[in-house]
Ligand SMILES: CC(C)[C@H](C(=O)O)[C@@H](O)C(=O)O
């Protein structure tokens with residue numbers, strides 16, 4: 001019989017609540033013969049305040065043993081900005097080489113968008129997750145003086161760019177429209193831009209069926225609000241990906257329904273799945289958080305592990321649930337989770 | 347009697363057409379006693395193809411002698427990406443120390459926005475123009491091999507950050523709402539982020555009437571489409587400013603009406619004013635380009651030189667013209683320019 005050994009990191013704020021619903025739906029959708037084992041880990045603000053630790057070597061070793069990781073949200077105003085982000089979230093992406101940061105954007109029926117009209121939005125961003133300006137390279141001299149100089153170094157390697165570009169081409173190839181856009185700023189960031197553009201064009205030769213285009217990141221923000229339907233698959237650098245996936249989430253229904261995967265396609269380390277939203281401390285503990293983004297992250301997790309049919313059942317359940325929301329009274333976190341669990345089981 | 351000695355750079359594509367209308371409106375609005383002198387410079391693709399030059403030392407010396415510069419657009423598909431951007435546009439920003447890159451976003455009556463509802467948008471972005479990842483720092487090793495490494499270095503100095511932050515605070519102080527948002531990514535780009543945040547908080551003490559907030563750039567893209575009315579003045583780094591001002595232009599009526607100023611507040615070098623849009627080679631020479639963004643750039647130019655009343659007349663003329671467009675047949679570039687010239691003179 002099969003097994004799924006999951007690390008669960010509820011984290012801070014609403015993390016606990018939404019993860020509970022994600023697990024509820026996961027249990028409901030998994031075939032009978034799959035033995036689900038979960039182990040909960042206490043990372044985030046509580047742990048940091050109690051011990052000063054964010055993610056120790058022993059923690060990483062423990063996490064490594066799982067098939068995948070489900071994360072709720074990490075972050076709390078009581079912790080200085082950056083400490084948990086760099087000490088936990090980014091540290092894990094780097095340690096586990098999560099170089100494919102996958103962020104689908106699909107405007108589902110019944111979901112409100114800030115855009116006029118009801119554009120057809122259905123694209124996926126493949127954001128590089130282990131390079132660019134995220135490596136912590138850089139420094140400060142004469143700190144705190146009027147002569148302070150602070151640098152940030154974006155590091156881009158052929159190895160790192162090629163593997164993520166290849167992943168994006170394969171995803172584009174597998175989709176009906178077979179379109180891939182590279183987003184960068186190669187007219188200004190010419191060193192990194194040349195590397196990205198060159199590798200993109202080289203790999204494109206291996207995927208003759210994929211239609212490609214290049215777009216500057218500033219222009220891309222315009223298209224994301226004026227013609228979001230033009231996008232199918234996007235591949236981009238770590239920082240540009242951070243920025244445009246928040247915008248993409250906003251136009252396609254908000255971060256309440258935006259899921260993401262921090263993926264290591266090699267399988268050498270477990271991949272991590274999480275909603276794009278944060279810990280929302282203002283509504284934590286009140287049963288107000290929408291667990292949909294977490295449930296959709298569970299679908300990404302299942303698809304990553306090869307449970308395609310189960311992932312599709314979750315996607316369908318979420319679509320059906322969202323389509324029926326209009327005009328209905330607001331439900332609690334667990335009511336939404338219950339409804340989705342019933343749908344995927346039924 | 348007063349004089350205004352203007353360098354005019356029509357540039358490529360629609361640049362020629364829109365600049366002609368900008369000058370038409372400028373002549374119409376200027377008081378009789380102001381002697382307007384203009385000198386046209388031929389920069390851009392044509393010059394590059396003819397001579398291989400983008401901006402020589404002699405060119406820069408000639409431009410320096412003017413009170414201000416009006417630019418149409420630079421760029422053509424026949425020139426490799428980056429050559430004119432770095433060789434002319436950015437070179438000039440650096441040579442003339444255009445550290446305040448000013449980009450107002452105002453949704454005017456009658457103007458279509460891709461956003462649902464008709465949000466009230468009226469903010470201005472103060473983008474740093476001479477530092478960050480735009481300095482050309484960085485490099486490539488093992489170019490073209492599978493071991494290539496390319497870096498881009500963002501350079502941030504206390505001197506450079508403080509002067510632009512101070513400029514932004516002064517602008518916020520002068521506006522009715524007196525709000526200033528710093529946009530950065532200080533949880534990830536911690537070296538530069540600390541410098542920006544620290545200086546922002548320090549200068550804030552001198553402006554107790556200004557309400558401040560900090561926002562990560564990814565979150566800012568969400569607010570720009572869901573709550574654009576929350577912004578009054580934004581100050582941000584060169585790259586983040588590039589990205590969010592295109593998004594800001596898109597939500598507040600499109601780049602057809604987005605104006606910008608590359609400003610050196612010290613007056614040591616002339617400031618340069620230009621529409622945010624590009625050279626649009628696909629519609630060049632057809633009289634189809636909307637000169638409104640250029641005309642609004644002329645208003646920014648006039649305000650910079652102290653002609654506040656004249657600048658206001660242009661802003662009002664543009665508002666009135668836009669408000670009457672709905673349902674009317676499309677006009678040519680020069681028809682729009684004529685109409686605006688009549689309004690400002692009247
Ligand atoms: C929390 C932060 C470090 C993170 C990032 O910048 O990658 C977040 O914004 C995201 O997009 O996952």
Ligand SMILES: CC(C)[C@H](C(=O)O)[C@@H](O)C(=O)O
Nearest residue numbers: 187188218431432435436588
């Ligand atoms: C053309 C390019 C170099 C420029 C920039 O990136 O600054 C443009 O996008 C702008 O915003 O003025």
